[in-house]
Amino acid sequence: MPTAFEISDDFIADQNKTKLEWLAEDLEYLGKKLRRRSVDIESMIEKASGLKVAVPSWGVGTGGTRFARFPGPGEPRGIFEKLEDCSTINKLVRTTGAVSLHIPWDKPENVSDLVRKAEACGLSFDAMNSNTFQDQPGQQHSYKHGSLSNANGAVRKQAIDHNIECIEIGKKIGSKALTVWVGDGSNFAGQSNFRHVLERYLESMREIYAAIPDDWKLFIEHKFFEPAFYSSVINDWGTSYFCARELGDKASCLVDLGHHAPNVNIEQIVARLIQFGKLGGFHFNDSKYGDDDLDTGSIKPFQLFLIFNELVDAELSGVPDFGPSYMLDQSHNVTDPIESLVTSAIEVSRAFVQAHLVDREKLVEAQVTGDAIAALAILKEAFTTDVSPILAAARMRSGGAIDPVSVYRQSGYRKEKAKERPAQVGVSAGIV
Numbered sequence: 001m002p003t004a005f006e007i008s009d010d011f012i013a014d015q016n017k018t019k020l021e022w023l024a025e026d027l028e029y030l031g032k033k034l035r036r037r038s039v040d041i042e043s044m045i046e047k048a049s050g051l052k053v054a055v056p057s058w059g060v061g062t063g064g065t066r067f068a069r070f071p072g073p074g075e076p077r078g079i080f081e082k083l084e085d086c087s088t089i090n091k092l093v094r095t096t097g098a099v100s101l102h103i104p105w106d107k108p109e110n111v112s113d114l115v116r117k118a119e120a121c122g123l124s125f126d127a128m129n130s131n132t133f134q135d136q137p138g139q140q141h142s143y144k145h146g147s148l149s150n151a152n153g154a155v156r157k158q159a160i161d162h163n164i165e166c167i168e169i170g171k172k173i174g175s176k177a178l179t180v181w182v183g184d185g186s187n188f189a190g191q192s193n194f195r196h197v198l199e200r201y202l203e204s205m206r207e208i209y210a211a212i213p214d215d216w217k218l219f220i221e222h223k224f225f226e227p228a229f230y231s232s233v234i235n236d237w238g239t240s241y242f243c244a245r246e247l248g249d250k251a252s253c254l255v256d257l258g259h260h261a262p263n264v265n266i267e268q269i270v271a272r273l274i275q276f277g278k279l280g281g282f283h284f285n286d287s288k289y290g291d292d293d294l295d296t297g298s299i300k301p302f303q304l305f306l307i308f309n310e311l312v313d314a315e316l317s318g319v320p321d322f323g324p325s326y327m328l329d330q331s332h333n334v335t336d337p338i339e340s341l342v343t344s345a346i347e348v349s350r351a352f353v354q355a356h357l358v359d360r361e362k363l364v365e366a367q368v369t370g371d372a373i374a375a376l377a378i379l380k381e382a383f384t385t386d387v388s389p390i391l392a393a394a395r396m397r398s399g400g401a402i403d404p405v406s407v408y409r410q411s412g413y414r415k416e417k418a419k420e421r422p423a424q425v426g427v428s429a430g431i432v
């Protein structure tokens with residue numbers, strides 16, 4: 001097999017040379033501005049380098065849009081090629097060194113080959129994701145009427161066994177978490193008994209929990225609707241929290257930003273879960289209407305900042321056992337998925353660094369004196385600071401690109417992949 005095209009470190013370094021002078025100027029100016037606020041720009045560059053966000057294997061393929069899927073050129077045809085694309089994203093931004101797998105979409109024929117490929121790509125494995133929301137070819141029982149909460153015990157067992165299989169694969173590849181999102185729910189009033197389905201879900205989850213290794217986490221992802229739904233079983237953070245608490249210490253709640261009704265105060269949900277010790281992690285994306293899976297920070301960057309404001313506040317106040325997992329989970333329909341994921345990873349870092357610029361002493365003062373205008377102004381001062389030079393410097397010092405999308409385009413990566421990977425039918429990607 002011919003060697004797959006890669007963007008080399010040297011190519012990135014060469015491209016960076018053309019931007020070095022301007023970056024130095026921008027850093028100097030921003031450094032002076034931040035000094036006035038007693039912020040050391042070097043410590044912010046270190047912060048930016050330290051924040052990691054995982055990418056989903058299913059994100060590097062084109063997702064489904066309005067009526068259909070419109071595949072792009074050179075799409076990855078299997079998990080190995082997905083890893084190559086994930087590696088490319090990481091080379092450019094250097095904050096996305098872990099990939100989250102979806103089983104059975106990414107089920108490896110040979111686990112050691114998969115581990116070797118990941119090592120060659122400089123990647124590790126993030127949370128495992130199970131799939132009991134669609135029927136697979138040859139599957140004995142259908143999930144048409146639910147999986148973990150199905151009224152039929154044989155269907156539940158099949159769904160439980162599948163989750164345990166995901167854990168087993170995960171153990172072999174060095175993953176440390178299982179994310180369970182179920183599409184279970186009802187389409188008609190009266191179709192299911194709200195209490196009974198949740199009882200059955202919990203009963204199934206207890207069996208999955210029992211198979212979770214001690215150094216693993218079990219993430220429960222809630223979602224309030226699906227198209228044509230009347231109810232979903234794990235509909236909100238409260239239900240998710242209840243289930244995580246029922247299951248035990250290894251279980252916690254995963255917040256997918258798109259899985260809420262429009263205008264819901266997600267940052268407050270985040271604060272609640274932090275306070276209750278059950279914030280497990282995030283699936284970052286953005287939305288206008290519902291679960292649109294738009295690119296992170298593309299619609300409501302202030303919301304993303306406010307979420308990170310809660311996270312950084314928890315980090316700085318030393319909340320015990322605080323350490324949520326960060327991942328992107330979005331669907332790319334009209335963009336090159338690599339460009340979208342690169343851009344989104346940067347938006348996560350941006351919100352994180354901006355949240356570190358909040359003057360927390362002054363904020364507390366404004367809060368206790370009831371000065372609402374000042375409180376908002378303190379947040380806005382941080383949010384409106386253009387931290388791009390900090391992010392660029394962090395990337396460059398880690399071997400990444402000052403201008404990742406430009407380097408990616410200059411490299412001709414997609415054109416090379418289109419030659420290596422002729423179009424085929426049936427690439428698995430979607431909104432989950």
Ligand SMILES: [Mn+2]
Nearest residue numbers: 256283329432
């Ligand atoms: Mn998700």
